[in-house]
Amino acid sequence: MKKNPVSRRSFVKMSTASLAALSLPELVSAQSEAPQQQQRPERQPADPIVAQPGNADAFTRYFFDSLMFESRYLDSDIPSTKLELFGETFDTPIMTAALSHLRVPNGNGLVVYAQAAKACNAVHWFGMGEDKDLEDIIATGARTIKVIKPHADNAEIFRRIKHAVNAGCFALGMDIDHSFDFKGNYDTVLGLPMKAKTTAEIRSFVKAAGSKPFIVKGVLSVSEAKKCLQAGCAGIVISHHGGHLKYSIPPLMVIEDIVDAVGGKMRIFVDCGITSGFDAYKCMALGADAVSVGRHLMPLLQNGADAVANRIKAMTAELAGVMTATGVHNLGEFDPSVIHRVL
Numbered sequence: 033m034k035k036n037p038v039s040r041r042s043f044v045k046m047s048t049a050s051l052a053a054l055s056l057p058e059l060v061s062a063q064s065e066a067p068q069q070q071q072r073p074e075r076q077p078a079d080p081i082v083a084q085p086g087n088a089d090a091f092t093r094y095f096f097d098s099l100m101f102e103s104r105y106l107d108s109d110i111p112s113t114k115l116e117l118f119g120e121t122f123d124t125p126i127m128t129a130a131l132s133h134l135r136v137p138n139g140n141g142l143v144v145y146a147q148a149a150k151a152c153n154a155v156h157w158f159g160m161g162e163d164k165d166l167e168d169i170i171a172t173g174a175r176t177i178k179v180i181k182p183h184a185d186n187a188e189i190f191r192r193i194k195h196a197v198n199a200g201c202f203a204l205g206m207d208i209d210h211s212f213d214f215k216g217n218y219d220t221v222l223g224l225p226m227k228a229k230t231t232a233e234i235r236s237f238v239k240a241a242g243s244k245p246f247i248v249k250g251v252l253s254v255s256e257a258k259k260c261l262q263a264g265c266a267g268i269v270i271s272h273h274g275g276h277l278k279y280s281i282p283p284l285m286v287i288e289d290i291v292d293a294v295g296g297k298m299r300i301f302v303d304c305g306i307t308s309g310f311d312a313y314k315c316m317a318l319g320a321d322a323v324s325v326g327r328h329l330m331p332l333l334q335n336g337a338d339a340v341a342n343r344i345k346a347m348t349a350e351l352a353g354v355m356t357a358t359g360v361h362n363l364g365e366f367d368p369s370v371i372h373r374v375l
């Protein structure tokens with residue numbers, strides 16, 4: 033990413049420069065407002081650091097929108113969005129996110145969500161839930177990655193790993209960012225006690241998964257990414273779990289450093305706040321192999337699997353649209369120098 037640290041001061045300067053285009057009466061009136069403009073630059077109300085301090089979701093959105101593309105039409109062509117992952121081929125790098133407890137009228141929202149992933153040949157993720165939920169999800173045919181909670185009881189984790197492997201999961205993993213409650217205690221999820229895991233424990237889960245790839249979800253630092261690599265993980269999800277920790281850095285801001293440290297040795301996935309193919313492109317140009325979308329798809333579940341699948345297809349078309357405009361022929365050709373940070 034090309035960093036262009038345009039400060040508030042230069043934004044004020046830019047708006048002052050545009051004063052040259054005004055007639056004299058307009059100029060007098062505009063200049064009389066200039067001191068006020070300097071105190072309140074026009075961007076300020078949208079700036080989440082000011083409006084919503086500590087809101088990681090809001091800042092993640094803001095950061096997404098601060099990244100712009102340069103175009104590269106020459107030698108470009110219609111691209112392929114095929115994703116090769118763990119020996120299988122998918123039509124899109126836009127995956128569902130690991131969700132849980134989804135309700136829809138007359139059915140299990142978790143199953144509808146899986147049906148959607150199957151309908152557009154996307155990788156499907158599933159979070160917390162019962163064994164039966166997982167079996168029903170697998171029965172849809174969706175290639176599913178099961179994310180197991182960091183239960184305090186490792187025997188329960190090993191039991192769930194065994195069940196996920198036997199049920200036919202495509203891969204599995206753990207959301208390590210659910211270990212604590214952010215009030216200084218271990219977390220409790222639906223009455224179930226959680227506990228932080230050591231790198232050695234993660235290694236034991238990787239081993240228990242056998243030939244199935246094991247992925248740690250909730251990584252936001254190079255040091256943790258390296259520990260996951262040491263533990264033998266096949267991938268990580270760079271994620272702040274929808275702003276669990278206040279002031280969490282946007283995943284986009286750490287992708288490049290993490291890719292520099294562990295890229296090529298493990299698969300890098302990203303979630304949090306992705307709502308378009310443009311967002312997906314930005315993550316992938318910075319080094320992600322694929323991205324997940326959760327809350328943006330959730331409301332569509334009420335309209336059925338096709339509605340969710342159609343949205344994933346539309347986002348994939350948006351992604352392909354930016355690929356055409358930037359000379360990217362396939363998912364292996366992204367170039368971070370296309371991205372410019374303008375805010």
Ligand SMILES: Cc1cc2nc3c(=O)[nH]c(=O)nc-3n(C[C@H](O)[C@H](O)[C@H](O)COP(=O)(O)O)c2cc1C
Pocket residue numbers: 129130131132133158159160161179206207249271272273274303304305306324325326327328
């Ligand atoms: C209703 C709901 C349930 C979730 N359940 C889980 C879960 O069980 N396991 C998990 O790893 N993440 C879970 N997440 C977090 C998502 O996987 C994802 O990290 C987060 O929502 C950010 O992505 P998004 O902005 O696209 O929603 C859940 C999120 C939501 C909204």
